[in-house]
Amino acid sequence: MTKMMRADDLSSDTERRFTLAVRQGRSGLWFVTSPEVRWLLVTGHSLDEALGAVPRAIAALARPTGGMAEAANADAPVTRRRAAL
Numbered sequence: 001m002t003k004m005m006r007a008d009d010l011s012s013d014t015e016r017r018f019t020l021a022v023r024q025g026r027s028g029l030w031f032v033t034s035p036e037v038r039w040l041l042v043t044g045h046s047l048d049e050a051l052g053a054v055p056r057a058i059a060a061l062a063r064p065t066g067g068m069a070e071a072a073n074a075d076a077p078v079t080r081r082r083a084a085l
Contacts, residue, residue, distance in 0.1 A: 020054065022047070037061065 018036040025031060030050040032042040042057050044050030 020051075022050070 018034050021033045021035065023031050024047075028045070030044045030047050032040070032044075032050045032054055034040045037058060039061055040054075040057060042050050042053045044053060
């Protein structure tokens with residue numbers, strides 16, 4: 001079952017409102033999407049965790065470059081491996 005709710009995304013000088021679609025998967029994982037924010041898909045082990053990640057995901061999608069790949073890897077440690085040829 002998908003629940004629709006209104007959410008506010010507060011930035012430094014503007015306020016935007018958009019609809020969030022929230023559903024819980026069979027495994028218990030929570031999914032948050034929005035029909036108004038293209039490519040938004042946030043997951044969490046709890047509803048609070050999933051909703052808490054929405055502002056960061058929207059900010060990452062709004063960046064001119066980098067997008068979600070940059071946001072997803074922001075907390076990941078940097079490791080480099082040498083490929084065997």
